[in-house]
Amino acid sequence: MHDDAPLDPFAGDPEDPAASLGDPDDDTAPLSVAEREDVLADLADLEVFRALLEPLGVRGLTVDCGDCGKLHYIDWELLHGNLRHLLDQGLPRVHEPALSPDPVDYVSWEYARGYVDGVIDSEEGREPE
DSSP: OOOOOOOOTTTTOTTOTTGGGOOTTTTOOOOOHHHHHHHHHHHHHHHHHHHHHGGGTOOEEEEEOTTTOOEEEEEHHHHHHHHHHHHHHSSOOOOOOOSSOOGGGEEEHHHHHHHHHHHHHHHHTSOOO
16 A cells, blocks of 8 residues: 655654654544545545546645644645545544645635536536537
8 A cells, every 4th residue: 555645754763752642553443434434425526626626727625624723725636645544544644734825726625515516507407419
């Protein structure tokens, strides 16, 4: 399995400042069936969002972070990688905010969902040619 997580800059360092926190894998419970289904549904939604919005110049989605209380701007690839990691490892990755993102290039998950719903509705309303 390929892990596209960034390398730990303190890996193998006896002075690692996070060493006292313990190994996060020690008490990680696997995702429940419902949680796995939710992550798989999010991955499927993400693919549709990207297919429709990236050609319009949208670089990714905004996510309200429950941990730090800030709005994060996350590119498509990183979002996909984060969801795959959650699915494979059972826990989210440690996150860092993007470096100087342009908020104009990102939309919320809700906006993306509404956009997709609008595209679907407009396709359903068309007469076959």
